[in-house]
Amino acid sequence: MTVSKGELDRRLSEFRHRLSQAGIKVTHQRLEIFRELAQSAEHPDAETIFEAVRRRVPTISLDTVYRTLWLFVDLGVLHTLGPPRDRMRFDANVAPHHHFVCVQCGATHDFFCEECDAFRVPDEVRAMGSVHIKQMEVRGVCVKCQKASSKKIRASRKKEET
Ligand SMILES: [Zn+2]
Ligand SMILES: [Zn+2]
Incomplete structure (x- = not known):
């Protein structure tokens, strides 16, 4: 990409x-x-x-x-x-943006989201140190890996049927 x-x-x-x-x-x-x-x-x-x-x-x-x-x-x-x-x-x-991370293949995709940018860091966090970046990380299984695993399931089902 x-x-x-x-x-x-x-x-x-x-x-x-x-x-x-x-x-x-x-x-x-x-x-x-x-x-x-x-x-x-x-x-x-x-x-x-x-x-x-x-x-x-x-x-x-x-x-x-x-x-x-x-x-x-x-x-x-x-x-x-x-x-x-x-x-x-x-x-x-280096522009403000956020990440979708696939937990299977590690692929990391950028996404933009004004609501996430506007997220207010709690005072509790500010007390921990100075804040440089606010970045959202969404984790899950990417479309590619989902397709690959559903293919595998279909293939194993076929095997069972025959
Ligand atoms: Zn993946
Ligand atoms: Zn990025």
């Missing part, structure tokens, strides 16, 4: 802007790493990004990818997702 051309261009120009503001050079490697993430709506982890970027930049190392991603997080052009499993995932969508 990829984002629209317009959204990709918006993310790339924001990226260039933030890096130049911070006095950081937009090297070929940095651009390729960011582009890989910016065009994806799938919230990939570092190893997935590494495998994809390596096809275009064969000299790149996983270590460089990690260091670059954390640099981008510090610059605010990426967000990290709370570890849904063992691997940290990265999100180039």
Whole structure:
């Protein structure tokens, strides 16, 4: 799944802007790493990004990818997702949005919701520390996995019938 051309261009120009503001050079490697993430709506982890970027930049190392991603997080052009499993995932969508997470395949989809944005953080939470992001996480089984499991059920039923 990829984002629209317009959204990709918006993310790339924001990226260039933030890096130049911070006095950081937009090297070929940095651009390729960011582009890989910016065009994806799938919230990939570092190893997935590494495998994809390596096809275009064969000299790149996983270590460089990690260091670059954390640099981008510090610059605010990426967000990290709370570890849904063992691997940290990265999100180039830094506009307020929320997530649907499939508990079977780990797919994470963005959704937008004004009511969720307007959610007032309870004072109790504010007393725990300063609030940076309010993000809703909806967990369930995605349509793809639902289809796959109903296919399996149908197949096993057929077997029983014969
Ligand atoms: Zn799924
Ligand atoms: Zn997201």
